Amino acid sequence: MNAAKKKGLAAASGFWRRNSLSLVLLALFGISLFGQIAAGRAVLDRERIEHGQPPLDWGEYFRHGQFLSATFENWESEFLQMGLYVLLTVWLRQHGSAESRKVEERNDGTEEEGGREIEPGPTPGPVRRGGAWAALYANSLSIALLSLFALAFAGHVYGSWRQQVEQAQREAQPVPSLSEHLGSAQLWFESFQNWQSEFLAVLTLVVLSIWLRQAHSPQSKPVRAPHAQTGAG
Template sequence: MANGLTLAFGCGFLLTLAGQALAGHAEYNNDLIATGLSPLPFGAYLLSTDFAVDVTENWQSEYLQFFLYIYATVWLLQRGSPESKEIGRAGTGTDAEQKTGRHARASSPAWAAAGGVRQVLYSRSLGILMCGLFLLSWLAQSIAGCAAFNEQHLRELQAPISWGQYLTAADFWDRTLQNWQSELLAVGSMAIFSVYLRHRGSPESKPVGAAHDSTGVEG
């Protein structure tokens, strides 16, 4: 199937999002009942700030992971990793290597052959998109998190805070940093473990018989 990877992960995303919604709804209502409040209908929970912040705080960390990895692997190398370019080949590459400008082929995207701003933007379009999605989802997390934080404060008869104040609050950075550290750990682990371990048939692994110091080779 030509789009099997996208379809499989897309279906997995929808199933896990639905599971998160069901589990989150149950937990949210348990908290409401424990404080003497009426439970919230499932549809209302899906539109709640509590659900929104739980979802967006995970999204922003995932897009941060890809944004950092895309840009870091341009310049940083890891000897023996299939995720790294070959040692000594750090950088953006020549036009001939990247098939841009006059080196573009008939099958190349139109903006790869174009010059000026269009080529500059297209040459970095994946990283720009991941950066934009990270910033947007992080913004959404901060707005939803502030609303959820104030909702909890109001239940406890405490004064709400502004969005600006929430950006410096421990709740915001606790939610943010616990996701960032997990993503950085996962990426760093993959980079070093792929030097010594193999998974036959995966492009994320070197060929099973490749030497440990073989770099930039995919199986």
């Protein structure tokens, strides 16, 4: 094997190693989304046939309220959970939890890095520019997550409304307007049932990480660490 080919294989191997976590999660996301689409389309087609309507092709299904509502309803709750969690961990603490900053650590900017070492390397451009750019960059993670939540919520509202419109037309009932659907119990039932499960999952991780461990995981404290130790660092 020549040197160039060896170098190429080494670079490819290094890429997979450096990005293995995101690549595996992306693959799991893709598999799960495909499963949702296949099962959801089968369920919808069965319902349509029962009501004397033809099945939908793939393009029609991707524009259908069932797909839009189910997909964005779940994304919405995930982005809300992550966005709020990022913000809440700035100010709030949980003694003994690996998911919390140290209880005595201040959040006035004097210990912004939480005692973590910064590896050598170029400082991000917005930080070098300072001013509004630096301030925006300093909060960019929560801004991005909550913006994604807003977009997903809008997609959920629209998809859920389209689904209600189709059901009302099928049953010869009055068709709700988008604003009427926005204030409906159905929409908020769909949202709150997902939101509560996300907050429960985060609460469980925060509390269980006080006493339980997972060796080699950054989400866990060191196995030998005392229960009272806060934070993984």
